Amino acid sequence: MSFEMFLFYAFAFLAVFSAVAMIGFVRHIVAAAMSLVVTMVSLAGIYVLMHAELIAAIQILVYAGAIVVLFLFVIMLLDLRDGGLGPAARGQNLVKAVGVGGTVTIGTLVVASVSGVFSVNPLVESLPEGFGEHRALGIALFTDYALAVELVGLVLLASIVGAVILAKRKID
Amino acid sequence: MEAEAFDVAALAPLGFVAIGALVTLMLEVVLSRRAFVGEGVDPETRLVARARIGIVLAFASSAAIVLAMYAAIYQFELGFETAFGPGRPMLQLDALSTFATALIGLGALLSVWLSITYLPALRINHGEYYALLLLSTAGMFVLVSAVDLISLYLGLELTSLPIYALAGFNRRRLRSNEAALKYFLMGAVASAVLLYGMALLYGATGHTDFTGISQGFAGGGGLALSGLALVIAGLAFKVSVVPFHQWTPDVYEGAPTSVTAFMAVTVKTAGFVVLMRFLVLALPEMGEKVSVLLGVLAGLSMLIGNLMAVVQDNVKRMLAYSAVAHAGYLMVGFAAGTPEAWTAVLFYLFVYLFMTVGVFCVVIALAQGGREWDSIEDFAGLASQRPALAAVMTLFLLSLAGIPGTAGFMAKFYLVVAAVDAGQIALVLILVGTSMVSFFYYLRLPVVMYMQKRRQDPDAETSSSEIVVLALCAAAILYFAFFAQADPFGTGVRALDVAGRAADFLH
Numbered sequence: 180m181s182f183e184m185f186l187f188y189a190f191a192f193l194a195v196f197s198a199v200a201m202i203g204f205v206r207h208i209v210a211a212a213m214s215l216v217v218t219m220v221s222l223a224g225i226y227v228l229m230h231a232e233l234i235a236a237i238q239i240l241v242y243a244g245a246i247v248v249l250f251l252f253v254i255m256l257l258d259l260r261d262g263g264l265g266p267a268a269r270g271q272n273l274v275k276a277v278g279v280g281g282t283v284t285i286g287t288l289v290v291a292s293v294s295g296v297f298s299v300n301p302l303v304e305s306l307p308e309g310f311g312e313h314r315a316l317g318i319a320l321f322t323d324y325a326l327a328v329e330l331v332g333l334v335l336l337a338s339i340v341g342a343v344i345l346a347k348r349k350i351d
Numbered sequence: 352m353e354a355e356a357f358d359v360a361a362l363a364p365l366g367f368v369a370i371g372a373l374v375t376l377m378l379e380v381v382l383s384r385r386a387f388v389g390e391g392v393d394p395e396t397r398l399v400a401r402a403r404i405g406i407v408l409a410f411a412s413s414a415a416i417v418l419a420m421y422a423a424i425y426q427f428e429l430g431f432e433t434a435f436g437p438g439r440p441m442l443q444l445d446a447l448s449t450f451a452t453a454l455i456g457l458g459a460l461l462s463v464w465l466s467i468t469y470l471p472a473l474r475i476n477h478g479e480y481y482a483l484l485l486l487s488t489a490g491m492f493v494l495v496s497a498v499d500l501i502s503l504y505l506g507l508e509l510t511s512l513p514i515y516a517l518a519g520f521n522r523r524r525l526r527s528n529e530a531a532l533k534y535f536l537m538g539a540v541a542s543a544v545l546l547y548g549m550a551l552l553y554g555a556t557g558h559t560d561f562t563g564i565s566q567g568f569a570g571g572g573g574l575a576l577s578g579l580a581l582v583i584a585g586l587a588f589k590v591s592v593v594p595f596h597q598w599t600p601d602v603y604e605g606a607p608t609s610v611t612a613f614m615a616v617t618v619k620t621a622g623f624v625v626l627m628r629f630l631v632l633a634l635p636e637m638g639e640k641v642s643v644l645l646g647v648l649a650g651l652s653m654l655i656g657n658l659m660a661v662v663q664d665n666v667k668r669m670l671a672y673s674a675v676a677h678a679g680y681l682m683v684g685f686a687a688g689t690p691e692a693w694t695a696v697l698f699y700l701f702v703y704l705f706m707t708v709g710v711f712c713v714v715i716a717l718a719q720g721g722r723e724w725d726s727i728e729d730f731a732g733l734a735s736q737r738p739a740l741a742a743v744m745t746l747f748l749l750s751l752a753g754i755p756g757t758a759g760f761m762a763k764f765y766l767v768v769a770a771v772d773a774g775q776i777a778l779v780l781i782l783v784g785t786s787m788v789s790f791f792y793y794l795r796l797p798v799v800m801y802m803q804k805r806r807q808d809p810d811a812e813t814s815s816s817e818i819v820v821l822a823l824c825a826a827a828i829l830y831f832a833f834f835a836q837a838d839p840f841g842t843g844v845r846a847l848d849v850a851g852r853a854a855d856f857l858h
Binding site: 322323324325326327330331333334336337338340341342343344345 | 369372376435436438439441442477479482483486487489490493501502505506508509512513515516517519520522531
């Protein structure tokens with residue numbers, strides 16, 4: 180096993196483990212959010228191994244950074260003194276997390292071994308020139324995926340309008 | 352040709368509703384500013400001003416939808432066929448997509464008309480309603496022409512997000528909030544399932560466009576198959592096929608009835624059309640296995656939908672389970688998978704639109720005083736007080752049950768014929784058997800309306816916009832009961848031929 184393969188499986192394990200930990204093991208809801216950060220960063224590591232460096236940077240900036248910070252703000256606004264998770268809820272969550280995580284993992288392993296994915300090298304060998312750079316991504320977004328970008332704009336508008344109408348303090 | 356790839360005229364329907372959404376959004380701001388200058392306006396004046404603004408916005412959104420429908424019908428008649436998307440095709444504009452666009456436009460238009468008096472009656476007359484409705488319609492236009500997993504996903508999100516908000520639009524009502532939250536959470540899970548399936552499909556085939564997937568599928572194997580199953584599951588959630596239907600009764604009941612009518616007809620049309628295109632384009636080879644899978648979903652939906660509908664006491668909940676059952680009937684056409692079956696499915700969706708909008712319009716016509724009158728007891732003795740309303744309600748219910756002399760019967764008839772031709776005898780037997788069960792709960796309402804004494808006294812009037820919708824739906828149901836294949840007025844248009852042309856998108 181090459182060093183890169185080792186890194187790939189290490190990041191993959193870390194991502195899955197901390198995702199399960201987030202809903203199952205941790206005692207405090209802030210710790211759960213931190214556990215989510217670990218998952219996000221591990222994914223960023225996998226992106227780097229796949230030579231998608233820009234995506235990796237965005238993953239850390241946007242997901243591990245901005246979005247988790249937003250989660251933390253909300254958690255702190257809610258002011259949960261017992262960490263938001265009573266002992267009973269924690270036990271239940273552990274069962275759920277192990278159940279869901281276990282099912283998904285076993286299911287994925289079965290499918291993966293049947294379809295012979297393990298014999299495939301997850302890391303790409305040869306890539307086109309300039310792959311994963313901001314230039315290649317920018318060109319793709321402005322040419323092939325221009326329509327998709329416009330549609331994302333509409334999706335964002337819809338979610339903002341929806342959120343405002345549902346969350347606005349005063350309705351008459 | 353590069354020039355054609357940028358053919359903006361192809362996107363006219365989408366453009367009209369998207370611009371319409373922006374215009375209504377801004378119009379609301381401008382008009383409210385003029386109406387509510389200063390703080391000292393008394394609540395009564397405010398309410399009147401709001402009602403006026405609501406009417407203006409309803410007109411604006413109707414205009415946008417009518418323009419979009421006109422463009423779609425024009426494209427359909429031209430035999431428009433073009434792949435849109437600079438560089439790589441994201442949307443395929445053809446007979447199927449223009450047909451579905453016109454159909455969804457019609458559903459949206461009727462829902463707008465339903466809302467004109469209903470929103471003030473529930474005191475939820477906010478301008479954002481129409482903008483959200485138009486944005487969701489735009490999402491469905493994308494969905495029905497999607498030929499790439501990316502545009503499929505974006506279309507689905509643009510369809511769903513406004514509906515999550517619309518389901519919770521009646522913020523004073525706990526059930527409405529519950530509906531929005533439930534639909535949002537379960538919809539998010541369904542989106543995750545769909546995305547996971549897409550990731551697996553992309554990983555297995557190396558393509559995101561449907562035709563590319565079909566080429567990559569040759570070496571298929573477990574990875575592609577599980578991706579396929581997850582994508583089908585994600586789409587099945589949107590059209591409420593068992594076992595992905597659990598959200599349906601709660602959301603149908605909790606959402607404002609005009610929203611329920613909107614999502615019942617348009618989301619179902621869009622979801623089934625995109626599923627159709629995906630199955631036909633991405634899996635031309637996979638006949639047998641997929642057909643068994645779809646057959647199982649169809650059978651389960653028909654059984655569970657019809658049986659659960661029997662025990663409901665709330666009309667909207669009953670109609671939710673009936674929607675599950677109808678999704679099952681439509682899936683029979685999917686399991687058959689022949690061109691005749693696709694024609695029958697499209698014709699069924701067309702007829703289903705009128706029956707469903709009609710039924711929900713009656714529920715809306717009963718609403719008053721900030722409350723819905725939607726339990727079965729609320730319908731008691733309706734015939735003595737509002738005989739015309741009871742009569743059209745009976746017609747819509749008979750059509751949903753599929754009794755001869757209504758369009759619902761013809762729709763089921765073509766579906767059954769196509770399924771028998773394709774050799775799906777077991778599914779046809781389930782369809783006929785569960786339809787018998789459905790007579791019980793559909794006919795319960797007419798019995799209550801005609802045979803019982805009036806207990807409550809809603810004195811609401813049926814508004815003129817509601818009368819238009821009811822008359823249109825009733826007329827369509829009677830017309831297509833007899834003239835699905837004929838052309839008595841010499842218009843040169845036969846409903847079944849139109850559906851057949853739309854279903855012919857393969858060639």
